[in-house]
Amino acid sequence: MGVSEVYGRSDYAIIGELIEPGTRVLDLGCGEGLLLAWLKENKQVNARGVELVGASVQKAIARGVSVYQGNLESALEDYPDGAFDYVILSQTLQETRNPLKVLQSMLRIGRHAIVAFPNFGHWSVRWAHLWTGGAPKTELFPHEWYDSPNIHFLTVFDFESLAQKQRWKIERSMFLARGRQVKMLPNVTAEVAVFLFSASA
Amino acid sequence: MITEVATVTFDELELDCGVTLAPVDCAYETYGTLNAAKSNAILVTHAFSGDAHAAGEGGWWSNMIGPGKGFDTDQYFVICANVLGGCKGSTGPGSVNPATGCPWSMAFPVITVTDMVRLQKKLIDHMGIRRLLAVAGGSMGGMQALEWAVAYPDHVLAVLPIATTARHSAQQIAFNEVGRQAIMADPDWNSGNYYDRRPPARGLAVARMVGHITYMSDESMREKFGRRLRSSDEFEVESYLKYRGYKFVDRFDANSYIYITRAMDAYDLTQHGSLPSLFENIATRFLVISFTSDWLYPSYQSLEIVSALRSRNCDVAYVNLAAVYGHDSFLVEVKEQTEIVRGFLASTFREGAVGG
Numbered sequence: 001m002g003v004s005e006v007y008g009r010s011d012y013a014i015i016g017e018l019i020e021p022g023t024r025v026l027d028l029g030c031g032e033g034l035l036l037a038w039l040k041e042n043k044q045v046n047a048r049g050v051e052l053v054g055a056s057v058q059k060a061i062a063r064g065v066s067v068y069q070g071n072l073e074s075a076l077e078d079y080p081d082g083a084f085d086y087v088i089l090s091q092t093l094q095e096t097r098n099p100l101k102v103l104q105s106m107l108r109i110g111r112h113a114i115v116a117f118p119n120f121g122h123w124s125v126r127w128a129h130l131w132t133g134g135a136p137k138t139e140l141f142p143h144e145w146y147d148s149p150n151i152h153f154l155t156v157f158d159f160e161s162l163a164q165k166q167r168w169k170i171e172r173s174m175f176l177a178r179g180r181q182v183k184m185l186p187n188v189t190a191e192v193a194v195f196l197f198s199a200s201a
Numbered sequence: 202m203i204t205e206v207a208t209v210t211f212d213e214l215e216l217d218c219g220v221t222l223a224p225v226d227c228a229y230e231t232y233g234t235l236n237a238a239k240s241n242a243i244l245v246t247h248a249f250s251g252d253a254h255a256a257g258e259g260g261w262w263s264n265m266i267g268p269g270k271g272f273d274t275d276q277y278f279v280i281c282a283n284v285l286g287g288c289k290g291s292t293g294p295g296s297v298n299p300a301t302g303c304p305w306s307m308a309f310p311v312i313t314v315t316d317m318v319r320l321q322k323k324l325i326d327h328m329g330i331r332r333l334l335a336v337a338g339g340s341m342g343g344m345q346a347l348e349w350a351v352a353y354p355d356h357v358l359a360v361l362p363i364a365t366t367a368r369h370s371a372q373q374i375a376f377n378e379v380g381r382q383a384i385m386a387d388p389d390w391n392s393g394n395y396y397d398r399r400p401p402a403r404g405l406a407v408a409r410m411v412g413h414i415t416y417m418s419d420e421s422m423r424e425k426f427g428r429r430l431r432s433s434d435e436f437e438v439e440s441y442l443k444y445r446g447y448k449f450v451d452r453f454d455a456n457s458y459i460y461i462t463r464a465m466d467a468y469d470l471t472q473h474g475s476l477p478s479l480f481e482n483i484a485t486r487f488l489v490i491s492f493t494s495d496w497l498y499p500s501y502q503s504l505e506i507v508s509a510l511r512s513r514n515c516d517v518a519y520v521n522l523a524a525v526y527g528h529d530s531f532l533v534e535v536k537e538q539t540e541i542v543r544g545f546l547a548s549t550f551r552e553g554a555v556g557g
Contacts, residue, residue, distance in 0.1 A: 069520045078512050
């Protein structure tokens with residue numbers, strides 16, 4: 001799934017709908033800050049971002065978004081508890097070294113967390129694996145196994161199980177295929193899953 | 202852009218060392234127009250050997266300040282003042298001590314970066330500006346920007362500390378000390394009393410040569426000079442350093458060199474508390490920039506500031522720009538800095554106007 005699609009209008013609309021106006025938002029792996037700039041403009045949020053790629057950070061800062069150049073996994077440690085209303089991790093969870101720790105840190109520094117990730121349970125992935133017998137290569141996961149940035153693969157089902165185990169409260173979940181919402185059998189039909197969740201306690 | 206240096210004389214300035222300096226001159230230049238609300242003023246703070254002439258012909262940051270540039274003088278009112286202790290119009294060791302009628306020389310009181318900023322605050326007050334849109338500077342100018350955020354958080358909306366540090370490392374102090382020793386080893390220095398005779402040109406030139414090496418990078422020196430020869434017995438790089446060294450003598454005072462480098466070395470933002478505790482409840486926005494090839498002010502020093510800011514959830518943007526020119530990058534890397542600075546200032550100005 002390309003960056004343009006991830007940051008396409010359907011994704012804006014979903015995250016835009018989830019986020020209350022005037023809140024404090026941190027976007028992890030924020031790229032060129034398009035989403036944050038959009039939220040700033042349309043939701044008057046206090047927008048912050050973390051991004052590793054210098055050229056993207058430059059673009060984001062030029063857009064007026066306060067972005068910190070650094071690795072998101074180590075960056076999370078510096079922020080104080082409850083610093084944000086929302087911490088967003090869009091299309092990056094599967095690239096993190098320690099996803100559980102990342103998710104837990106998101107809930108430490110944010111009242112709510114929002115994750116969007118490509119669903120490894122999508123039928124096309126299952127089919128590609130079954131049919132070829134190789135590591136699945138699809139539109140959703142276009143990389144060869146040896147050059148993929150994705151190091152932890154997860155499905156809608158996996159995330160929901162983890163949330164239950166960790167006693168997180170899933171406040172909203174939304175599923176996308178071809179830029180549209182799907183409701184039926186999301187573990188099979190969703191290309192991208194978006195979860196809004198919080199620590200239950 | 203035609204610019205002219207102005208000077209304002211204040212009755213007195215209290216220094217960190219306990220001495221009250223009276224009177225005190227502050228030389229400055231301004232570019233652009235102050236708006237009616239006085240909300241578009243930016244103070245640009247110069248590095249150790251800079252002066253008030255920041256923009257226009259021969260200005261030290263003329264590529265960044267001007268109409269349509271990073272600090273756009275069509276929109277903003279840019280101020281730059283020569284620092285306290287300097288030799289370009291503001292009071293320094295070369296100024297006349299009113300008590301003796303002779304130059305202060307080494308009797309000039311010890312000054313600090315905080316004192317420099319205190320004088321700048323007087324200038325801003327004098328101009329009737331309650332709150333600056335931004336304070337921006339590289340190297341020692343960055344130290345002043347940091348000091349503004351901590352000393353006068355209600356009087357500055359945003360600060361841009363570039364290629365700087367909250368405190369000098371042993372390596373930074375060491376290079377400054379070599380410069381000072383070179384000056385003092387020159388017999389013409391004469392314990393600082395040379396204003397009526399030949400100045401310590403050889404010592405000051407050597408100090409500057411060392412400085413120039415630290416401002417460049419291995420890569421930029423290789424690109425610029427390599428092993429090329431100037432003449433049969435002189436490398437290009439030797440000739441360049443000598444040229445820069447002796448050119449510096451014409452425009453800089455050796456005692457100012459000593460006083461200002463001592464102020465930089467002594468500066469330690471953390472002397473009154475840890476960095477995170479200093480940034481508690483600071484609403485000022487930060488744009489911190491470092492450069493990958495800057496080994497004199499390495500990026501870890503900027504990151505130390507940025508981490509502390511983030512630990513207090515301050516509004517900070519940080520980028521480590523890829524650049525080959527070493528510490529000089531902040532003066533040379535115009536294109537990328539322009540884009541970032543312009544966007545950062547525009548959003549600060551826009552939101553500051555809303556937030557009042």
